[in-house]
Amino acid sequence: MQLGNGDGNITTIYEVAELAGVSVATASRALNNTGYVSKEARSRVLEAARRLNYHINVNARSLTSGKTYTIALVLPDVTNPFFPAVARGVEDAASRKGYSVILCNTDGSPRKEADYLNMLRSRRVDGIVFTTSELPGARISSIIGDSSAVVLVDRDLDEPYDIVKTDNVKGGFLATSHLISLGHTRIAVISGPLSLTTGMERLQGYRDALGQAGIPFDESLVVEGDFRQEGGRAAMERLIEQCRGRPSAKLSAVFACNDLMAVGALTALEEHEIAVPSEVAIVGYDDIALASVTRPRLSTVAQPKYEMGVLAAEMLLRRMANPNLPRQQEVLQPMLVIRDSTLERRSRCG
Amino acid sequence: MQLGNGDGNITTIYEVAELAGVSVATASRALNNTGYVSKEARSRVLEAARRLNYHINVNARSLTSGKTYTIALVLPDVTNPFFPAVARGVEDAASRKGYSVILCNTDGSPRKEADYLNMLRSRRVDGIVFTTSELPGARISSIIGDSSAVVLVDRDLDEPYDIVKTDNVKGGFLATSHLISLGHTRIAVISGPLSLTTGMERLQGYRDALGQAGIPFDESLVVEGDFRQEGGRAAMERLIEQCRGRPSAKLSAVFACNDLMAVGALTALEEHEIAVPSEVAIVGYDDIALASVTRPRLSTVAQPKYEMGVLAAEMLLRRMANPNLPRQQEVLQPMLVIRDSTLERRSRCG
DNA sequence: CGAAGATATGTAACCGGCTACAGATAGCAA
């Protein structure tokens, strides 16, 4: 039996004021430490609040303050191993400042994205950390207006929203250069969706690295994937197939534009009994947990996922505090992680 | 240039009413399809709302309705591969019914859990899907009172909260029986924290299986882990060590009470050049994505994670709709997934 | 024709906070 009553009857500030023998104005001031309140009044109010197990109704407060202390995290799918770390970063940074975060999974569907944005506007969230797919910037602003701030993560848009990303061109360059430095020249790419800047940029990095090494770009070596495991596997199948038909198309290495696809590719290679890395080397992207447990362990380009989340949330809070700030953009550096799936060249193909 | 204005100036129902030439009462009725509204009035209101890009303020509404259409998902860490699928299930089921979900990572700290619960009470969330660690049920209710409904996922508490879980005893039994059926008799366990029912129950299943097979329980074969990779690795090290000192303690199989620890154990075994499964077989629990990409691929006990999330959210909505419902409890069935990390017995130890 | 019921609409109170404003008291300088 404890004193602080736990009977969920919701208490209002009126009851607190009454018990403390003051007006609501004084109670409010005491609870929020604003304005003038005498020592005794304050302690009486605080005591009353404690006794009644008073919890302010933040929704009511948001009516007058115009702030909800809520932000949203809109992403394709938490189940994609890239996102949990980002989400955790966002939540950590947000809760540190007293903000709650609403989670929204869009599956990359523009329809769902639009639905969520409308819902979020109705909720008057103060800001949104957004990893969109194809929704054009103009569409976003037409929905949310300037009712809440927006920070884009891992995406780029023409619209002037703040951005946190890693240097994908650099990342693609790192991965490809690594393979080149091992002596590979016939390097295939399993790209991400080319409708996404992420997909495009990594591919650009690949081309840059090729160009710098004087290796001609061969269209037939790039297959567009979908950032998913099954897609990576299918893409690899296609490469193996095409390679078989045209021995001139041999390849000795593959750059998969994310780890999920790399794992899929690994599966395909294994099924065809093509040894990795001795026959075909492979580099992934993201450095998700999976990457370090595959056999061979996956060489990959690591992104600071958690930090991206933290930075995004912090950037968002800054923007919320000052809507007139010039556009912010934070570009983090990717890092090559060399494990067992890359090794010196020894060309061959399924 | 589009008609529907997108200038974020937030519109109120008063402005809609004014533009439509009706009172707010009529506007409200038209927008919510309640009460009597003439055809013309309704269409004038809807048109006005469209023109003004009106989005209701749900926080204001919640003031009168007492409902926020928000639930919370409180879990230790989204970054733990077990949870994203659960989270996705919760969010899918919730959003299907018009609810938003607030994400809270507690790291299993009772302190953080309490803080979040207080915050959630202030937000007047309608319900909470909770995977707690050590907070006693009484403590939970003392904080949230009956201001919101609660469903426990993957945890059990004395307090009469609704529960969604899988049959952990059965799961432990399945894993262990599988090993026994392969001829193993010296089977170690890397358990979860024994302070959690999850940890206890799986261990109980292990003991049951042993008992049924007439294999004596050997205390020295159980090491308490923490459900994390590094903990699994450390535990395996200890087993190997102890095994070395006392050849009589040889073991030929390990049941790791979750996949993360199994992966850690795998690492330790590999470092000691102990072959899996030929020298030591190993079974995990959860069937997270990692399990199917390790080499050897991990045999494990699968939990229907996504379904657990969906069921938890649906159960929560039911409870919210009817607080007087008798206590609900849903026990899902775990499923043994046999891959490459288990094989017939051939005892040996590091 | 009058009464009852269905339809339509507006006024105003209320949800739970915050705060502008005004009034009261006390301290202190002139």
Added chain:
DNA sequence: TTGCTATCTGTAGCCGGTTACATATCTTCG
């Protein structure tokens, strides 16, 4: 003493919705 400032408190209106209640019109039926 007066006047001014600093401190303290309460009344009442507002935030953006919902809704009970009152009022008004139009049918419909005995």
